[in-house]
Amino acid sequence: MFQKYLQNCLLAAIIFSLNSFSAFSQSKLNDNPKIVVGIVVDQMGYGLLHKFKSKYGEKGFNRLINEGFNFENHNFNYIPTVTAAGHASIYTGTTPSDHGIINNTWYSREIKNLNDNVRDPQVRLLGIERDDIVGSSPNYLMVSTIGDELKKSNENSKVVSVSLKDRAAILPGGKMADAAYWYDWHFSPGNFVSSSFYFEEVPKWVEKFNEDGRASKALDSVWNTVYPIESYTESAPDDNSFERAIGGKPTPTFPYNFPELREVYRQQNAEYQLLLISPAGNSMLTEFGIQAIEEEKLGKDKDTDLFCISYSVTDVIGHTFGPQSVEMEDVMIRLDKEIEKLLDYLDDNFGQENYTAFITSDHGAGPPASQLAALGEPTGVISNRVYQDSINYHLAKTYGLKPWVEYFETENLFLRRELIEHENLDLSKIQKEVANYLLTLDGIAYAIPAGNLNKGKFEGKVENMIQNGFYPDRSGDVMVVYDHGTIQTIRRVLNIEDVKGSVHGSPYEYDTHVPLIWFGKGIKKGTSAEQVAPTDIAPTLAKILKVKMSESVKGKPLMEIFE
The missing domain is CATH 3.40.720.10 (Alkaline Phosphatase, subunit A)
Incomplete structure (x- = not known):
């Protein structure tokens, strides 16, 4: 009898422990x-x-x-x-x-x-x-x-x-x-x-x-470094040619006297942008x-x-x-x-x-691209406007001299679809032709026509990243990726040493x-x-x-x- 009593007590203790653990676990689970x-x-x-x-x-x-x-x-x-x-x-x-x-x-x-x-x-x-x-x-x-x-x-x-x-x-x-x-x-x-x-x-x-x-x-204060500026050894020298000077300052260097800068920016209606x-x-x-x-x-x-x-x-x-x-x-x-x-x-x-x-x-x-150039690293500047003209002239050889490209900036190139439809041309064929031509130009790493991005799934890392960024109703007819270290601009002429500060948007690790x-x-x-x-x-x-x-x-x- 006593042995059975002990067994019953042990069983009760186990059940109690399991119930307690279950309640504790559930409490933890629900405890947001x-x-x-x-x-x-x-x-x-x-x-x-x-x-x-x-x-x-x-x-x-x-x-x-x-x-x-x-x-x-x-x-x-x-x-x-x-x-x-x-x-x-x-x-x-x-x-x-x-x-x-x-x-x-x-x-x-x-x-x-x-x-x-x-x-x-x-x-x-x-x-x-x-x-x-x-x-x-x-x-x-x-x-x-x-x-x-x-x-x-x-x-x-x-x-x-x-x-x-x-x-x-x-x-x-x-x-x-x-x-x-x-x-x-x-x-x-x-x-x-x-x-x-x-x-x-x-x-x-x-x-x-x-x-x-x-x-x-x-903006009534002066910005200076927290620590003595000579201790900022993790960074480039304060005065270098890779940075933009702001507010009429001769150099991009500390200190930044915001009361003085306010006067300059106020004239441009941008005082509080500072x-x-x-x-x-x-x-x-x-x-x-x-x-x-x-x-x-x-x-x-x-x-x-x-x-x-x-x-x-x-x-x-x-x-x-x-x-x-x-x-x-x-x-x-x-x-x-x-x-x-x-x-x-x-x-x-x-x-x-x-x-x-x-x-x-x-x-x-x-x-900055100017810093890469100074270090002898691969870099470059592409003018979308110049490339847009080049694409129009390329298409003119087959389809006549017309404004075939409607807009080209960053990674999206838009064709003039109304014109292509008016000329009874195949949009997908023009997309592929433009993509293939872009790949012959300097600084272009990838160019994929929109028609291809709507089909299946790309296995290549960068191609897959392009596809993940493509939204048919808003993206262009050709998606473009530039070479590592290369940037694009809408300006027709831009020297590499004039490119100050950082840019981003690429599939490369720095971005x-x-x-x-x-x-x-x-x-x-x-x-x-x-x-x-x-x-x-x-x-x-x-x-x-x-x-x-x-x-x-x-x-x-x-x-x-x-x-």
Whole structure:
């Protein structure tokens, strides 16, 4: 009897333990973070995050690297590698071939002009004194974002997105975002603005933030390096010929006296554009972002919220001075303090066990072409206008001297389809003929006709990237990729030594390889050399948020990161 009693007690204990473990496991499974934070740093190539590691503190970038899960082989899987396409791909989990954001602007056959990726004539710009300025929205985004799926799953969850750039705020939030805010220098004294797509007027807290005149105060300062300039040995000398001088300065060198520069830019009605080239722009965005979390009451209840923040100053610094510049090094050192400030806020207000974050970039960038030339590296400048003339003359040999090319810039060449139809010619045949001719010209690495991109799947890496960036209703008749280190321009004459600052958009590693680090609740410490892509971010967020993703998703959840 006693033995049977012991057996019954043991069985009861086992059942109790199993039930307790099951309940604990289920509790852990359902225990979502209070807030998920996506951090994107514009034009932060993989090298930039690690190049200045010794000058970072221990609580910003280094904390993410040392305590988070770091994917060291994270590359974009499409072209062009640009801001709008990058942000859309990160938050939708797919490529431009599905989400439709093929570039920052693209040529429209309907309006015979360039089309901006977020400009929307159906909405008004809010947060400025005028009420007649066209606003912006995610109208051109063709699939749902992770934020949209979160809202569909639970309408009480909130999605808020902020940036200095409109596209970097609007596209991450998607079509169901509660709010998107961005910086305006065109129509206001540096206000944070939004559009009537989200609400009829900006919240009172945004009005108050703008009334404080923070942009103006920030531009009343002088920008000098954090550390003695002679210690910036990771960068090229401060005075070099690969960088643009701004505001009438004779050289692109420190210090930057913004009160003096304001006077020059004011004459061009661009005074507040200066904040985009100042580290103070990133600081103001952090302040605004933290206030947005507070005022929008993100992470304050049982429903998980999504907050997206995108830092843009690095991109403008790169285009102006280049990734090799002391200016870029100093901005990264200062941005490290902004990341620390944001993480400290999240720690203090939610606790590290109640938030999950990731940090990445929308694209990298190559060194200035003038620097490559000085180093004896392969480089070059292609004039699309000159090549357009050459294509027209080539086609004239067979079809007559007519304006066969309608538009050619960056990776898209558009043929004049009305003319081809009027002449009773085969469009696909002309596309192939133009692609084949382009491949005979200097500086062209790939040229693929649109007809080929609509068929099957390419196996070659670059060809597949071209196909992933092709959206039939918006892309050209021929997709073009230039040689490594070669850039294109619409100018007919441009000497290589005149090309200052960085460019991006190519399928080469300097443009595609960017950081990806996960951090916070449910994320283990670790490093992976696995090849992953930005399209894997949204599916991973879907696992964290426990929501489904749309059928268009190309990526996969990064299961390695989970504890």
